[in-house]
Amino acid sequence: MRSHARVVVIGGGVVGCSVIYHLTRLGWKDVVLIERSELTSGSTWHAAGGFHTLNADTNMAALQGYTIRLYRELEEITGQSCSLHHVGGLTLAESPERLDFLKSARAMHRHMGLDTELVTPDEIRKLSPITNTDGVLGALYDPLDGHLDPSGTTHAYARAAQMQGAEIMLRNPVLETNPRTDGSWDVVTEQGNIVAEQLVNAAGLWAREVGAMAGVYLPLHPMEHQYFATDSIPEVFERDAELPHVMDPEGESYLRQEGKGLVIGFYEQDCVPWAVDGTRWDFGHELLTENLDRIGDSMEFAFKRYPVLAEAGIKTIINGPFTFAADGNPLVGPVPGLRNYWSACAVMAGFSQGGGVGLTLAEWMIEGEPSRDVFAMDVARFGDYCNPSYTRLKVTENYQRRFTVSYPNEELPAARPLDTTPAYGIWQQQNAVFGAAYGMEHVNYFAPQGEEPYEIPSFRRSNAFATVGEECRAVRERVGINEVHNFGKYEVCGPGAFQYLDTIMAGKIPALGRISLNPMLSPGGKIIGDFTVGRLQQDVFQVTASFAAQAYHMRWFEQHLPGSGVQLTNVSQQRIGFQIAGPKAQELLGRVTRADVSTTAMPFLSIREIDVGQCQAIVQRVSYTGDRGYEIYVPWHQQVALYQILTQAGTDLGLRPFGMRAMMSLRLDKSFGSWMREFKPDYTPLETGLDRFVDYRKDTDYIGKAAVLAEREKGATRQLCTFVVEARDADAVAWEPIWHQGDVVGYVTSGGYSHHSQKSIAFGFLPVNLVEEGREVEIEILGEMIAAKLYTEPLFDPKNDYLRG
Ligand SMILES: Cc1cc2nc3c(=O)[nH]c(=O)nc-3n(C[C@H](O)[C@H](O)[C@H](O)COP(=O)(O)OP(=O)(O)OC[C@H]3O[C@@H](n4cnc5c(N)ncnc54)[C@H](O)[C@@H]3O)c2cc1C
DSSP: OEEEEEEEEESHHHHHHHHHHHHTTOOOOOOEEOOOSSSSTTTTTOOOOOOOOOOOHHHHHHHHHHHHHHHHHHHHHHHOOOOOBOOOOOEEEEHHHHHHHHHHHHHHTTTTTTTOEEOOHHHHHHHOOOOOOOTTTEEEEEOOOOOOOOHHHHHHHHHHHHTTTTTEEEEEOOOEEEETSSSSSEEEEEEEEEEEEEEEEEOOGGGHHHHHTTTTOOOOOEEEEEEEOOOHHHHHSSSSSSOOOOEGGGEEEEEEEEEEEEEEEHHHHHHHBTTEEEEEEEOSOOOOOOOOOGGHHHHHHHHHHTTHHHSSEEEEEEEEEEEEESSOOOOEEEEEOSEEEEEEOOTTTHHHHHHHHHHHHHHHHHHHSSSSSSSGGGGSSOOOTHHHHHHHHHHHHHHTTTSOOOOOOOOOTTTOOOOOOOOOHHHHHHTTTEEEEEEEEEEEEEHHHHHHOOOOOOOOOOHHHHHHHHHHHHHHHHHEEEEEEEEEEEESSTHHHHHHHHBBSOOOOOTTBEEEEEEEEEESOOOEEEEEEEEEEEEEEEEEGGGGHHHHHHHHHHHHSSSSOOEEEEEETEEEEEEEETTTTHHHHHHHHHHHSSTTTTTTTTTTEEEEEEEEEEOOOOTTTTSSEEEEEGGGGGHHHHHHHHHHHHGGGGGGOOHHHHHHHHHHHHHHHOOTTTBBBTTHHHTTTTGOOOOOTTTSSSHHHHHHHHHHHHHOOOEEEEEEEEOOOOOOOOOOOEEEEEEEEEEEEEEEEEEETTEEEEEEEEGGGGOOOOOOOEETTTTTEEEEESSSSSSSOOOOOHHOO
């Protein structure tokens, strides 16, 4: 057995084989895959082999499209058949809400180049005569949907990789993975040891166990899943053409033709997490005991939807396990806390996603970053809060919701509350409606007393609308208070702190007592963070950004930390507090501190360590609402005291708590972008307007400098714009296409209703040649063309006179 490899991939399922195929295709030849048994010995061998492009995340959907288009190429390269059946697929809509959902999916697909279309019940029956369309309002048809042979496809990936130089070792379990001081790994296998410069965990059903060998927990869980194949059915085999797939969300089933019969599978509510305490090493090519009782209701429904099923005999029943992450998307990328260790796990739809996962990982390993934003499947989108119990509850919820309509304002209930701040009880008493991000509860809005604190999920304006409007007015007219716990906060200190920050941030590092808004860039000049950097002391900085990006940002910070001279601490959970914002905020702060907080002493974008009441606080003069405002950070245990101090002093000023819904409405008037909407690794500073915070002239060779300088030279081809939309009851959310003179020319990044301006606002990209004040476009919202007009200045306080005053 060889003693060294540039990359060792553990696991020969469809995902591991796709990884070695893509690594070798992008140029790395010294690649070894180690499989404990034969190829396809995990979930892969008993998959139903269906593939589709539908995914709530557009980049995931695009990668699924990539995967599906790859199969023909694999067949051509290797001569190995994947048994492709491109039969197309229908997703049925049985309710107006699901039709809205499918309309918005169709709209998204327009700018992704996917040719889906909405079809009527008549057209459904023409495409799939065995489908009873009673109660069905329409369907989304995707010509790319189809199925294949899981084993043939996995072997096609493997053969193509071998043809490009990869080596595959079979029947050789990996027993240990031990880190070496130089960052490489000792991979201990049954047949001997091999040193891997880089290690990939693609161990599927055993990914948790293989992760544990390196001392990490990968947040995924296997679930049991059942489908059955029928005997021959004349209505199926007596046709000229093969039947399309049909997804029936109401019946929680998917159906397709298999030879002369049908295959139907179910995502049932009464689902079962498998191998809760770990996957047995001796689990192999075996199936789980079938349990038709569990899918009894779904089967009964299926007999009505497809009457031919009722007459058909069942040929085989498959019950097999496969893995999911908490949100159903894969776990891909460098594993936080480890060097040269990569995850390619939790791929629940290996035949829709495997190609995209392999491509992404290979780009990341070889080129240093993926070619598109892949946060939706980044292993670092979860943090330490995501332990095995939390994961199991969330995975179960996700499995049950596989066919449920997802609404933009929806908050999922499983495993909540988990993390709360001391203010949680105070908010509960005020009838707060909570949301959660990264395990932490936050207030979305405060329901009127006497009303159930629940926001009804909807694609249209919800029951929260009026109350959120009142919260917005309280901020703009008087003063509002909300929590600042949902920022990620980091303390960076030590003699090397300035230089470190100057290298990882693209903007100016502020002078003592000042703060600066600072984009963080990838080497390719893409936005990987939008930070607020505050200088508390010469060598002490507070750095804040999105709470949900903590593991993502910490991974980057740690990767670039110098050997000495800088201490970096994630203080997100220790340093919490409130922001106060509005015309009376300065007066309120002045009432509770002896420090001079006048605009002269404490101007916009300044930071101070002062006492607020009896609390030791860090106060920043900045507010994401666009108002004159302050973020006040105190130690965790002083949060309740700070609340009391501020409310006692602020009641006669009209102080009112507000939640995230109001904050996201208020930012619209100021054209403030937000993380993962306007600012994400798909976009550059020049495209999004963040270039005004980039210091193109600073001497430091900061990460991404060469790329942004080159882009500035060349100019951007698209630009983020603000639109006022003539929406009636449904505002733009994200990904809606923007039309101009009959063509799709751009898309929305986010939007909503501005209660202050009393206008519906959307942000989105347009080609630069179309960007001009007053440009009239149309935005497709839930299938309707809505007129919109481009504004080149923010609607509220365009010159920042109020903000700075
Ligand atoms: C009933 C059922 C139906 C499904 N239907 C579909 C479908 O229609 N379409 C679709 O896209 N997906 C479907 N899936 C899901 C699909 O099977 C998975 O997404 C896919 O197989 C995951 O592949 P993988 O390579 O990540 O993992 P696995 O297939 O589990 O492969 C992991 C491999 O790693 C090896 N390994 C583990 N530990 C070690 C070790 N220590 N040393 C060496 N080797 C090791 C294992 O032997 C195994 O071969 C279905 C799954 C089930 C159970």
